Amino acid sequence: MTDQLTSPGPSPTEPPRPVPLRRSLPRVLAPFRHASYRRLGAALLLTSFGGGVWAVALVWEVIRIGGSATDLSVVSTAGAIGVLVPALLGGVVADRVPQKLILLVTTTVELAGMATVAALSFADLTQLWHLAVVAVTTGMAMAFYSPAYSAWLPALVPEEDLLAVNGFEGMVRPTIGQAAGPAVAGIVVGAASSSAALGVAAAAYLAGLLALALVPLTAVRRELPSEPAELGVGGAVSSALRDMREGFAYMVRTPWLLATLLFASVMVLVIMGPLEVLVPFLIKDDLGGDAGDHALVMAAFGIGGAVGSLVVGSLPMPRRYLTVMNLLWGLGCLPFLLVGFATAVWQVVVASLLIGATFAAPMVIWGTLLQRRVPPALLGRVASLDFFVSISLMPISMAVAGPVAELIGLKATFAIAAVVPGVVAILAVLLARLPADEIAHPLRD
DSSP states (O other): OOTTOOOSSOBTTBOOOOOGGGGGSOGGGGGGGSHHHHHHHHHHHHHHHHHHHHHHHHHHHHHHTTOOHHHHHHHHHHHHHHHHTTHHHHHHHHTTSOHHHHHHHHHHHHHHHHHHHHHHHHTTOOOHHHHHHHHHHHHHHHHHHHHHHHHHGGGTSOGGGHHHHHHHHHHHIIIIIIIIHHHHHHHHHHHTOHHHHHHHHHHHHHHHHHHHHTSOOOOOSOOOOOOOSOOHHHHHHHHHHHHHHHHHHHHHTOHHHHHHHHHHHHHHHHHHHIIIIIHHHIIIIISOOOHHHHHHHHHHHHHHHHHHHHHHHTSOOOTTHHHHHHHHHHHTTTTHHHHHTOSSHHHHHHHHHHHHHHHHHHHHHHHHHHHHHSOGGGHHHHHHHHHHHHHHTHHHHHHHHHHHHHHHOHHHHHHHHHHHHHHHHHHHHHHTTHHHHHHHSOOOO
């Protein structure tokens, strides 16, 4: 599909014009001047809430049918595989197909999965393989959703509002998706059943789909090379592989992008396992805490993320945006030292709050950076590379965290998580000459 597609919405070359209301809104709310983003924002709120409800309801559905921790692991692994396998292909599609259509299809697929599981649950027909199949399917939908969403935003709001957009979305995901949604799911499961919670998740996704349908269709911001109308299977595969190579080649020849992704891969490898796997055991075995304390720690991480995102989204883009972003990520891991040497749960809570803020705040800069510096024709593929890097090493990190901690101890493992990202961040800034790059390519509002 080419850029010949027209629509009543804003064109990619002529972003929406501001209206006089601009000065009356806080910076982080400025994108809501645009009707298109108001609808997309509503869809994001509803689907984030539904996703949060779904995550908890799915766990309790496994428990309801008599499943074990191993069974839950099977379902979770199925979802991870579903996300990982088509991750790079998702970027190719996002650069070729109108992104709204991709989002409509993927949201519909997720809605169908949730509705199917809810119906099976109400009928008391759920089996573990049902949940695994739906987890794989919804995971694959997410792999196509994320790069399409990232590639679509610059066609809906002007450049000066992208930082605010990413700040708002960075606030929504932890507060709505990781706090409000799970909280409502817990209440519904306790008061009724996992079946009812699954129904709530499906209803939220249906409302989000309806809001998404109201966003104007925009053109694909790419001129495709002329290709035969009938490529055949072999031709389609070759075309997709060529597109993937183009995205990978752009990453390799772009120092700021390559350096940041390499640094991010190291950071994910050394921190995600300790955060997800070791913190619960630290709380239980070393600090005498319980599940409620662990929930408090994770809530602090989400609150920190929401605050960090809101603050960055409310401020102008930093002049030294590449340096600030990488150092915030790297040096922001230092509170893992406090986690490793904590003597009370409250210290872990404070550290989690700080880590959440310094993890989410640079994400606002990063999302805006991709949308403003990556050529529109490549944005979907670069976003998918970013998505792939973010998730590909998580399973490895979680798999090795336990054995490493048994070998060298919890304190040493958390010390590695605290120190290594900062060192690698400094190396990335210096070796890729990021200060010179950001001065040569300013991102002013």
